[in-house]
Amino acid sequence: MYIPPAFAERDVAKLHAFMATYGFATIVSNGPEGLVATHVPVLLERDRGPYGTLVAHLARANPHGQALDDAEVLAIFHGPHGYVSPSWYATHPAVPTWNYAVVHAYGRARLVHDEIRLRDIVADLTAKYESGRARPWTVDGLPEQFMHGMLKAIVGVEIEITRLEGKLKLSQNRSAVDRRNVIAALRQSDNAADRALADYMAQHAAPPPEA
Secondary structure, three states: OOOOOOHOOHHHHHHHHHHHHHHEEEEEEEEEOOOEEEEOOOOOEOOOOOOOOOEEEEEEHHHHHHHHHHEEEEEEEEEEEEEEEEEOOOOOOOOOOOEEEEEEEEEEEEEEEEEEHHHHHHHHHHHHHHHEEEOOOOOHOHHHHHHHHHHHOOEEEEEEEEEEEEEEEOOOOOHHHHHHHHHHHHOOOHHHHHHHHHHHHHHHHHOOOOO
């Protein structure tokens, strides 16, 4: 990934926090039939390996699953993003751009077929996304025969991360006035995604306070 120095994020703890927050990832690999991508929720086990290990599951009917075994893969995590108009800048001339935050995690995948481990993967993913609900749903109440059938229909994937890249392109190359203007304009948008980008910029690329 092309990362100008102004946009680089190298802190592993911050990259892990990003991946945990924006956990719906795109897993890409290259096989005999070319590039293949699958979009899945992913768990990060931070203490397994130097950069952590990603855990997910795919439908067993998905051909990508079998192609992943022992394959080099790239998992892409997408954060807030949106269009930035040059009309918001105080400094001219200027051109349009797109602000965004992404993390790329590289590693080698291995498949998980063991039913006990698959059950743990499903339970852990469910617990993550049910957390915070007044009445969290769990897999514990499912009939055993039904659960067994569901587990037979999936395959687990574990990816020990060997390299992490983070890019936060949040107008850090612009003046403090321009950054304040971008955040203000995004906050006034009717688009919820723009407002989310404004909040992310204010948190991770806030301009210095005005004198």
